[in-house]
Amino acid sequence: MHPQLQLLVALQDLDEMINETANQGTELEGLGFKHGGLDELKKSRDDLATKIEPGHLSWYKRLTGKFGHAVVPVVSNLCTGCFANIPSSFVSKTNENKVQKCESCGRLLYWP
Amino acid sequence: MDIAEVLKHTSSEHFLPNLTATDKQGALAEMVEGLISGTQISRPDAIMQMLTSREALGSTAVGPGIAFPHGRTLAVQRLTIMIARSTEGVDFDSEDGNKTHLFFMLIAPPQDSGHQYIKSLAALIDRVQDGDLRDSLMAAEDYEGFCNAMKEN
Numbered sequence: 001m002h003p004q005l006q007l008l009v010a011l012q013d014l015d016e017m018i019n020e021t022a023n024q025g026t027e028l029e030g031l032g033f034k035h036g037g038l039d040e041l042k043k044s045r046d047d048l049a050t051k052i053e054p055g056h057l058s059w060y061k062r063l064t065g066k067f068g069h070a071v072v073p074v075v076s077n078l079c080t081g082c083f084a085n086i087p088s089s090f091v092s093k094t095n096e097n098k099v100q101k102c103e104s105c106g107r108l109l110y111w112p
Numbered sequence: 113m114d115i116a117e118v119l120k121h122t123s124s125e126h127f128l129p130n131l132t133a134t135d136k137q138g139a140l141a142e143m144v145e146g147l148i149s150g151t152q153i154s155r156p157d158a159i160m161q162m163l164t165s166r167e168a169l170g171s172t173a174v175g176p177g178i179a180f181p182h183g184r185t186l187a188v189q190r191l192t193i194m195i196a197r198s199t200e201g202v203d204f205d206s207e208d209g210n211k212t213h214l215f216f217m218l219i220a221p222p223q224d225s226g227h228q229y230i231k232s233l234a235a236l237i238d239r240v241q242d243g244d245l246r247d248s249l250m251a252a253e254d255y256e257g258f259c260n261a262m263k264e265n
């Protein structure tokens with residue numbers, strides 16, 4: 001996997017966790033969980049973001065604003081964001097060298 | 113949510129009756145290794161990273177002797193629950209300072225829109241409040257015995 005994509009996946013997982021703490025925080029705290037490290041977590045998120053190339057980062061932000069998730073898994077040769085077909089040649093030839101975008105919706109593609 | 117419904121997300125392959133690790137990172141790594149074995153999951157590092165961040169947010173050792181490491185990651189396609197036990201106990205930064213002996217690890221994909229995993233988490237936490245049940249779970253001989261104890265009223 002492209003190192004930049006690896007960082008984007010980690011960034012999205014962190015954003016997911018931060019959003020969950022904001023949206024389901026009360027429910028989770030009701031179950032006994034505590035979120036004292038939230039500020040620290042936001043700081044690590046921002047530190048991670050500085051390692052991502054500005055072009056990728058702004059694309060990530062734009063897609064997150066538009067779709068909720070910027071990076072989506074490719075399953076059975078389909079973009080799971082818009083269900084467009086992703087040619088299998090796409091994967092093997094360029095996956096390692098490039099951060100791939102779905103040609104139909106622009107989402108960043110991840111092969112799990 | 114019914115406990116039998118929750119247990120559909122785990123299996124005998126996702127049951128580690130004797131963890132060998134005694135520290136948090138080691139125990140998480142052992143559980144992630146168990147989670148991915150025999151599956152198509154190719155990014156254990158992403159799962160580890162997510163779980164480590166989650167523990168930095170606050171320890172998930174919230175039950176008496178029990179922890180519930182959890183979170184969502186792109187690395188998995190469906191909700192999977194890993195169950196693990198440690199007779200010796202793991203230092204999991206619990207609030208009461210006691211060691212953790214029982215683990216329910218819930219890993220969900222980001223697309224889990226119905227918050228199925230939070231509902232499963234709530235059902236598990238509610239179920240293990242019973243001290244006698246916790247003793248039976250620690251004593252269960254195998255996965256089947258463990259599940260039967262979980263489902264008993």
Ligand SMILES: [Zn+2]
Pocket residue numbers: 079080081082083084102103104105106107
């Ligand atoms: Zn697409």
